[in-house]
Amino acid sequence: MIQGNELRDALISGANNIARHKTQVDELNIFPVPDGDTGTNMSMTIGAAAKELAKAEEGGADQIAHTAASALLRGARGNSGVILSLLFRGFSKSVKGKAALTGSDLANALGVGVEAAYKAVMKPTEGTILTVSRIACEKGRAAAEIDNDPVYVWSAICKGAAEALKQTPDLLPVLKKAGVVDAGGKGLCYIFDGMLSVFKDGVIVSNEQPEAKSDLSSDDFFRNAAAEFDQEINFTYCTEFIVGRDPECKKEPSELRAYLEGIGDCVVVVDDEEIIKVHVHTEDPGNALQAGLTFGQLLTVKIENMKEQHRKAQEANEENKAKAEKKPLTPVEPTEEVGFVAVAAGEGLNTLFSDLGCAQIVSGGQTMNPSTEDILAAVRATPAKTVLVLPNNKNIIMAAEQTIPLVTDRKVIVLPTRTIPQGLSALLAYDPDASTEQNTVSMMEAASRVNTGSVTFAARDSEYGGHKISEGDILGLENGKLTLIERDIVHTCSKLTRSMVSRSTSFITIIYGSDVTEEQANDAYNRIRTKVSSDIEVTLVNGGQPVYYFLISVE
Known part of the structure; x- marks a missing residue:
């Protein structure tokens, strides 16, 4: 039988386990725009329950389940978090009046939660966390008919969840095309596995983050080395570029490194037979690029003003601090x-x-x-x-x-x-x-009646909707559907807005975000104003929103 203190420790262990792996779950999200990712939302949701349980007094399994369900409901974030809270709310209702739980109690309680979750979603989609929870429950109930031992049943639930997770790409073509399993389902597996650790071995999974892998690729090294150097700003411009190597160039990349070290710091040069990747902090990004051109053609270039970024980051920190103190x-x-x-x-x-x-x-x-x-x-x-x-x-x-x-x-x-x-x-x-x-x-x-356009950036490399997307690409979305992949935010805003205008359009509102200058915003406004009918009223608003460079309302 599972006593109240065991259920409490199991739920805390499940919360810790997904907290350890939330980044891996986040990375399974296939849509490239920055969002409130699944792993983070699920971790924060069950984390709210873990906090309450950590200070809860001793009680029966039903009392522990009730405390967890209440905290999960209030802490629910995002659709995945809400579904998770519904699973445990149903669980709590099923075990009401039971101080200890058998294997069949666990399986049946999960089943009540699964039913509640399916009912709450207007159009349940198979190949998601719903499928994983349902099949896990079915495996648990079947196991309970063989052996009512809680560890045996919960082990079957974990195994069923893992098997169902593997099936999710076959149920959702978009997952199969991206080569990933469902993020919500994966998060649920981590929670179930964390609970099993307590039921089976009496061990609460630690919430410490696992150590980073040591076998970094050159891309990983390039990004992480750059980030490591960014703590002290001695030069203004963070300059990154990739050179396609000219086969006839006999110079060695070490010469480029030596030159860059003379005009800046935080130099990273990674090369292979085809390309040279460069990172440098300097006051003369033009000179750095000219030096790179002597080795071949520039394939990509990114130059950022670190002092300006630092200023904005400080402002954001002060704003967040003020909000936290409210x-x-x-x-x-x-x-x-x-x-x-x-x-x-x-x-x-x-x-x-x-x-x-x-x-x-x-x-x-x-x-x-x-x-x-x-x-x-x-x-x-x-x-x-x-x-x-x-x-x-x-x-x-x-x-x-x-x-x-x-x-x-x-x-x-x-x-x-x-x-x-x-x-x-x-x-x-x-x-x-x-x-x-x-x-x-x-x-x-x-x-x-509103058509919504949005201009943002790709938060990750992705292949979506037949498009190959690179991190940092500028994305134009119409009503949430990806329609444009560009490199310039103003051009994307103008092009996206014009594509959304129809004969019935009367109003266009352009809302620009915190990372857009007034000059860029006015440029976008003027481009749109000159390209659409004079009968359409165009309004420019400073929204100050993060993440989205522009939000566009077309009515």
Whole structure:
């Protein structure tokens, strides 16, 4: 039988195990844009439960499961985190009243969680964490009929999860094409394996990060050596380039290294028969490039102003520090009829949503999905009997929806806005004289009429949608679908916007982010203004959002 303290230690061990491997899970994400990755979201979700369990008093298995389920629900981040919380919420309901658990109790409890997870997803997709959890449960139930020993059953659950994970590429063609398994399923396997360590051997997996591999490729060395040197800025420009070697050039790369060491520091030169890869910090990037040209043609070039980057990083750290020091939101009485909560990131966007009537802005978006607890705190701090929540990101909708049963003193309605432009259009469509039901319909109709464009960068090398993508490429997306791969943010913004315009277009709003200069923003505006009909109203807004250079709303 599994006692309460064993279940507690097992859940903490599962949380530690995925924390150790969250980067590997993140790297399985096949879409190249920077986002709130699966491993990070799942780790933060079950990590919230581990914190509560670490300070929990001794109790039966049902009490431990209840504590974990409650913390998981509130800490849920992203779709993968919400599904994970649903699995353990169902688990908790199934073991209610049981101080200790048999093997069949474990398998059946997981089954209740699987059913809850499938029901919560509007269109369940096989080849995901859902498939892995379902097959794991089936294997566990079959094992329980042979031997009701908890270790035997949970071992079968872990084995079933691993087998199901291997099948995910056959169920989802996009995984097979990318040559990876499902990230959420992999994360669940780490959690289950961490739990097994306690059930079987009584050992809680450490949450320390595993040591890095020693057999680094030249690419790994190139990046890591560069990063190692970036702590002290003696020169302004970080210059990186690749030279395609001229077969007729008789000079050795060591000559290039010697020259670069004379005009800068942090020099790294890696070469093979075909190319020379160079990294140097210098005040004269032009001279470095000219020296490289004597060995062959330049294939790629990247020059970054490190002092400017350092300044921005310091500003971001100060901003984050200020946010961290903010007092927790205080719940207030619902005195007004209707209030709004929106999720957004960036000073300009926060101001825009506030000006449109949002009582609370939850900080978050693509790269950091807020938890259910974050959204819940904002709802309770909104003085309204009915609170409309605008997630403004498809990966935040499920977390927002989990707040609905947690609030008893006011009504919560989640409008499933998937982008910032959709959220803004929905707010603009609000009619204070209409009923809540009428507004819910009209606001979502307004959101559905918006075409959203976004310009960002590739966070990883990838092959997606028939395109070969390199880290750092500029990506143009229309309604989340990758349509452009370019090298210049202004050109991408202009080209993407013009492709989205139709005969029915009346309004274009260009929202530029924190990494875009006013000069670049005005350049993009002028290019678009001169290329579209004079009947279309074009507006430029400083959103200050991270990650996305431009967000484009076309209506």
